Amino acid sequence: MPWKPYTAFATLADCLWLLWESALCGEPLMIFSPDYPTKVAEAVLAVASLVSPVEYSGDFRPYFTIYDGDFEHYRQHVQSNGASSKAVVFGVTNPVMLQLLADFPISVLLQPRHREDASTQSTLPAPAASQEVLVESPTGDRLQRARRVPGSGRGYAQPELPQTGLGVLDADAELLQRIKASDCVDQDDTVLRYFYELTLAFLRPFLPHLEALTTGAAGGATFDVSSFLASLQPVGPFSQISRNDCQNLYSRFIRGVNFKPWLAKQVSTFPRRCEDASPADAVMAGGLPL
Structure with a gap:
């Protein structure tokens, strides 16, 4: 439907x-x-x-x-x-x-x-x-x-x-x-x-942290909320709002009911999506891991 x-x-x-x-x-x-x-x-x-x-x-x-x-x-x-x-x-x-x-x-x-x-x-x-x-x-x-x-x-x-x-x-x-x-x-x-692309733009700053959770020596690590918010580099419309408002929005998302299921799905499928390409190339090709 x-x-x-x-x-x-x-x-x-x-x-x-x-x-x-x-x-x-x-x-x-x-x-x-x-x-x-x-x-x-x-x-x-x-x-x-x-x-x-x-x-x-x-x-x-x-x-x-x-x-x-x-x-x-x-x-x-x-x-x-x-x-x-x-x-x-x-x-x-x-x-x-x-x-x-x-x-x-x-x-x-x-x-x-x-x-x-x-x-x-x-x-x-x-x-x-x-x-x-x-x-x-x-x-x-x-x-x-x-x-x-x-x-x-x-x-x-x-x-x-x-x-x-x-x-x-x-x-x-x-x-x-x-x-x-x-x-x-x-x-x-x-x-x-429009809102699909807006959501992709919102999710893009999570990419480096997905790589840290799934590759290299940091594999198996837990998501560090404080580190994410401190290093947050918003893109698209989110780069146009105040940093405080932006961090608050991401914090609300992370505390909300949607974040953990989304993150678990990304962690479980991210390595497979990157087998034939670098993580950055995979993102550029597909918008962002879905």
């Missing part, structure tokens, strides 16, 4: 970088819409697809309901203020599930496509002060991307447009202009390819 991130988040396209960051670092995310389950299910799968070739290793539920066997487990986990430590992406349509929203760092509220259903917006609770809430709000016959400002005391009926820089990376204006052009017919493929 082809994932369609642009189709799922067209009116929130400039927030895709924040969703990529959340999925990459294995941080909790809730996607809510009062519409049919297929809408939130496709959105959840689209988020997981953004971090390819890293495999999302958290618990992602395209359609999570109060009837799921572990709903009570998550309800209790949230009440103990532990939701922020869980790598989950939930797609929900039942407003009752929004009790979880208060402890989710990022929530995406996809509003109904039909104007007569817009009253659902008034039932949404105000977020906690530490939360980012991305809201689609009907404006006339179109949907407008909006952000509920934490702690402002205002309801979602009067959304405020978000500023740039919701995440570590700003949205790529050139990409947004290209995919929003009227003659662009492959928006989803374009977005998937």
Whole structure:
């Protein structure tokens, strides 16, 4: 099944970088819409697809309901203020599930496509002060991307447009202009390819450390997080952000649920990929070890 991130988040396209960051670092995310389950299910799968070739290793539920066997487990986990430590992406349509929203760092509220259903917006609770809430709000016959400002005391009926820089990376204006052009017919493929290459650029600084883990006298060594962060040489868009923000992003990824499975796969397959070429040549030929 082809994932369609642009189709799922067209009116929130400039927030895709924040969703990529959340999925990459294995941080909790809730996607809510009062519409049919297929809408939130496709959105959840689209988020997981953004971090390819890293495999999302958290618990992602395209359609999570109060009837799921572990709903009570998550309800209790949230009440103990532990939701922020869980790598989950939930797609929900039942407003009752929004009790979880208060402890989710990022929530995406996809509003109904039909104007007569817009009253659902008034039932949404105000977020906690530490939360980012991305809201689609009907404006006339179109949907407008909006952000509920934490702690402002205002309801979602009067959304405020978000500023740039919701995440570590700003949205790529050139990409947004290209995919929003009227003659662009492959928006989803374009977005998937962009984030695939963005993830490769993010992973590239790990290459020298993969070599140290799998070759020479250092074979069998463990991954040294402190050494990696101290010697970090980011490339691509990551070289344009502050070193502190960059190190923090890599640290979040390393602490997250996706890193260890990805690293284990690289260590087990890296020597075989380099048998007929130097590690650097293998990377240049294939983008980066997958």
